[in-house]
Amino acid sequence: MDRWSIMTGNAQAPCLTAPDGPDGAPSPVAIPTTAAPVAAVATALAADAIALPDQVGAVIPDTAIPGAAIPGTAAGESGGQAGAAPAALSLEHASIAYGRVPVLHGVHGVLHPGRTLALIGPNGAGKSTLIKAVLGLVPVVDGLITVLGRPPGAARREVAYVPQADTLDPDFPISVGQVVLMGRYRGIGWIRRPGRADRAAAQAALEAVGLAHRARDRFGTLSGGQRQRVLLARAIAAQPRLLLLDEPFNGVDVVSQDALLAALSTLTAAGTAVVVSTHDLALAQLISDEVCLLSGRQITFGPPAEALTAEPLRAAYGGAALEIDGRGVVVTRV
Amino acid sequence: MSTPGDLLIAPFERPFMYRALLEVLLLGTLSAVVGVLVLLRRLAFLTDALTHAVFPGVVIGFLIAGDSGIVPGALLVAVAAAAGFTALVSTRRVTEDAAMAMLLTGCFAVGVVLVSRRESYTSDLTAFLFGRLLTVDSTDITVTAVTAAVALAVLALIHKELLLRAFDPEGARAAGYPVWLLDLVLNLVIALVVVAAVRAVGTVLVIALIVIPAAAARLLSDRLVVIVLASIGLGVLGGWLGLVASYEASVRHEIRLAAGATVVLALVVIYALALLVAMLPRRSRGARSRERRQRRPASSRGAT
Numbered sequence: 001m002d003r004w005s006i007m008t009g010n011a012q013a014p015c016l017t018a019p020d021g022p023d024g025a026p027s028p029v030a031i032p033t034t035a036a037p038v039a040a041v042a043t044a045l046a047a048d049a050i051a052l053p054d055q056v057g058a059v060i061p062d063t064a065i066p067g068a069a070i071p072g073t074a075a076g077e078s079g080g081q082a083g084a085a086p087a088a089l090s091l092e093h094a095s096i097a098y099g100r101v102p103v104l105h106g107v108h109g110v111l112h113p114g115r116t117l118a119l120i121g122p123n124g125a126g127k128s129t130l131i132k133a134v135l136g137l138v139p140v141v142d143g144l145i146t147v148l149g150r151p152p153g154a155a156r157r158e159v160a161y162v163p164q165a166d167t168l169d170p171d172f173p174i175s176v177g178q179v180v181l182m183g184r185y186r187g188i189g190w191i192r193r194p195g196r197a198d199r200a201a202a203q204a205a206l207e208a209v210g211l212a213h214r215a216r217d218r219f220g221t222l223s224g225g226q227r228q229r230v231l232l233a234r235a236i237a238a239q240p241r242l243l244l245l246d247e248p249f250n251g252v253d254v255v256s257q258d259a260l261l262a263a264l265s266t267l268t269a270a271g272t273a274v275v276v277s278t279h280d281l282a283l284a285q286l287i288s289d290e291v292c293l294l295s296g297r298q299i300t301f302g303p304p305a306e307a308l309t310a311e312p313l314r315a316a317y318g319g320a321a322l323e324i325d326g327r328g329v330v331v332t333r334v
Numbered sequence: 335m336s337t338p339g340d341l342l343i344a345p346f347e348r349p350f351m352y353r354a355l356l357e358v359l360l361l362g363t364l365s366a367v368v369g370v371l372v373l374l375r376r377l378a379f380l381t382d383a384l385t386h387a388v389f390p391g392v393v394i395g396f397l398i399a400g401d402s403g404i405v406p407g408a409l410l411v412a413v414a415a416a417a418g419f420t421a422l423v424s425t426r427r428v429t430e431d432a433a434m435a436m437l438l439t440g441c442f443a444v445g446v447v448l449v450s451r452r453e454s455y456t457s458d459l460t461a462f463l464f465g466r467l468l469t470v471d472s473t474d475i476t477v478t479a480v481t482a483a484v485a486l487a488v489l490a491l492i493h494k495e496l497l498l499r500a501f502d503p504e505g506a507r508a509a510g511y512p513v514w515l516l517d518l519v520l521n522l523v524i525a526l527v528v529v530a531a532v533r534a535v536g537t538v539l540v541i542a543l544i545v546i547p548a549a550a551a552r553l554l555s556d557r558l559v560v561i562v563l564a565s566i567g568l569g570v571l572g573g574w575l576g577l578v579a580s581y582e583a584s585v586r587h588e589i590r591l592a593a594g595a596t597v598v599l600a601l602v603v604i605y606a607l608a609l610l611v612a613m614l615p616r617r618s619r620g621a622r623s624r625e626r627r628q629r630r631p632a633s634s635r636g637a638t
Contacts, residue, residue: 135508153510161508172374172501173556182498186509191491218556234505244508 086149088113088242088273089134091301093143096126096133103129105142109292109301111275113241114268118284118304119277121294121316127277130294131244134275135161148241157186160240164247165227170220176230177215180206183237205237206230208266210259225256232263243267245276249283261287281308342574345581350468357470357478357534358573358597361527361543364482366569367489368527369548370562371520374500378545380419381524385537386438387415388528390445392462392537397448405477408532412525420518465536467577467593474533481530485523496520497558535594546601547572550608568604576600 087110095105104126111117119127132138133145136153147155160183183205184198194202206212209229214222219230228248235243243264249257264287268274278284284291284304291307293299295316300307346352372381388408395407449459489496499506499516507513524544531540547569551561576597583589583596 136510137507156508156510159508161505163502163504163508167504168502173552173558173561174497174501175557178497178558179501182494182501182505185494185498188494190495193494 090146094145095142097141107298114271115289116274117290118288125294158241160235160238162231162235162245180233183234202237205233209233209263225252243274354467360478362569362573365543366547366565369544373548387441388412389537393445393448408529416521416525424514463536463538465534465594467534478530485526542598550605553608553612572601
């Protein structure tokens with residue numbers, strides 16, 4: 001069935017979920033993403049666990065309604081910052097291709113230190129490709145990507161990448177502590193062995209995601225959400241200035257999602273720039289300062305109040321009918 | 335009467351048995367360590383492919399320079415094959431099973447065709463395929479020792495990078511590691527093991543030395559350090575027991591057992607025992623958690 005919905009979870013925190021793509025293939029995580037964020041967002045708001053960007057709380061009730069989106073103050077803010085600090089990530093009309101096949105074009109925007117960028121779009125929209133291009137693993141065929149003032153491949157020591165936990169073999173005989181220590185390898189260098197400082201950093205990173213007590217357990221014995229937290233800990237242990245996360249909230253339970261969000265907000269507070277790809281529009285709205293909406297090309301790049309509105313979403317996810325129901329929006333595709 | 339201790343040690347008072355034991359202990363240690371990486375990277379198939387590819391090299395080396403040509407011939411072809419396979423895999427075209435199978439049997443056939451032109455066809459072929467463990471001389475042992483030292487040193491130096499690559503190749507690439515280079519190094523190390531083992535156990539049986547101890551060790555533990563140590567222990571144990579069994583059967587009971595193949599059989603038995611050991615505690619663990627599960631609904635029922 002080609003049905004997907006953007007629905008309201010509760011008055012305070014609209015929960016927007018998007019489908020995987022126009023092919024209508026049901027996402028294996030459709031249920032958790034629909035159900036979990038409501039509680040998670042609510043907990044986060046109640047416990048004030050994460051530093052909310054000011055404009056998000058203010059704008060949420062209106063953002064989903066077409067035409068009601070106010071060109072946000074956030075745009076002005078980031079414009080003001082541009083001159084002051086060097087950008088963590090600068091995308092200038094970048095086009096990316098695998099071999100001769102163009103995957104993504106016209107990506108243009110700036111991410112500053114300590115800010116969070118959400119990559120949104122259906123499957124195959126180019127979210128993972130953009131992350132790989134920032135890592136220097138896929139070539140930029142046109143335009144320019146600059147990472148911490150350098151070409152993508154040159155900045156890898158200060159960039160950390162968090163893959164999806166379920167891409168890793170759960171039978172691999174490796175402990176949680178060993179996985180986190182891997183984040184230090186690049187800094188340690190070839191041949192040399194991890195020292196006391198490396199172990200301390202790994203331990204601290206594991207504490208930051210709330211899993212210090214599981215250090216000796218085998219990685220594969222942890223739940224999917226806990227494994228995702230371990231991978232985030234591995235990235236934190238590398239002490240990056242730019243952090244890239246590929247769908248970190250897919251199939252992740254509420255507890256782990258809260259732990260991930262708390263750790264991420266600590267990182268951004270310390271000045272790390274974060275790029276996170278996600279299907280979860282509500283979460284994107286909650287945690288991001290900038291949203292990059294993709295569908296083979298860039299639909300829009302801007303503060304969530306502008307980017308996560310009906311027009312750009314419709315452009316990204318196909319010609320969907322839009323119904324407005326109070327504070328929530330239901331997008332149905334027949 | 336001979337005590338069990340005599341049984342395990344007495345055979346090795348004979349020089350040829352002592353040399354065979356030294357060779358098997360060296361090979362057992364080397365292949366057990368490399369085997370753990372083969373297991374982690376799921377490279378058993380590639381290892382098998384390498385052993386097939388090395389075979390014509392062994393034959394050609396032997397035809398050109400006799401016994402002393404075997405190791406250089408094997409080394410040359412093994413290095414070329416390791417590089418070739420690395421390139422193939424990195425272009426991701428190795429998924430075509432049929433093409434791969436054709437390539438392997440093709441290599442093998444080249445070796446057989448070449449060796450079949452000799453008068454001593456059968457005995458030569460047997461020696462190349464299954465080795466002559468009991469006739470290894472001190473030169474063979476030196477070659478194996480040097481190979482083992484080089485291979486183990488390389489693994490010791492880059493084990494953390496190899497571990498990262500095995501666990502999370504995408505993460506390794508993202509961190510800027512040259513994954514193709516790590517793959518090439520590991521494939522070359524595997525090729526070295528195959529070459530080192532060619533004289534003693536032949537190109538067919540070496541795969542058992544690499545794969546079985548590591549697989550058995552994996553059954554016994556989830557911890558990498560323990561797996562490596564257990565793999566070495568089991569590899570060495572299999573070599574020792576295999577030699578003893580082959581010697582006892584041949585000398586005391588006049589049943590001729592080929593030494594190399596008996597070592598492999600000993601390893602298979604060890605694997606079977608490890609499988610049993612691994613199944614027992616798991617079943618009791620399963621039973622315990624089942625009991626817990628049954629108890630829980632009962633207590634919740636009591637609460638309502």
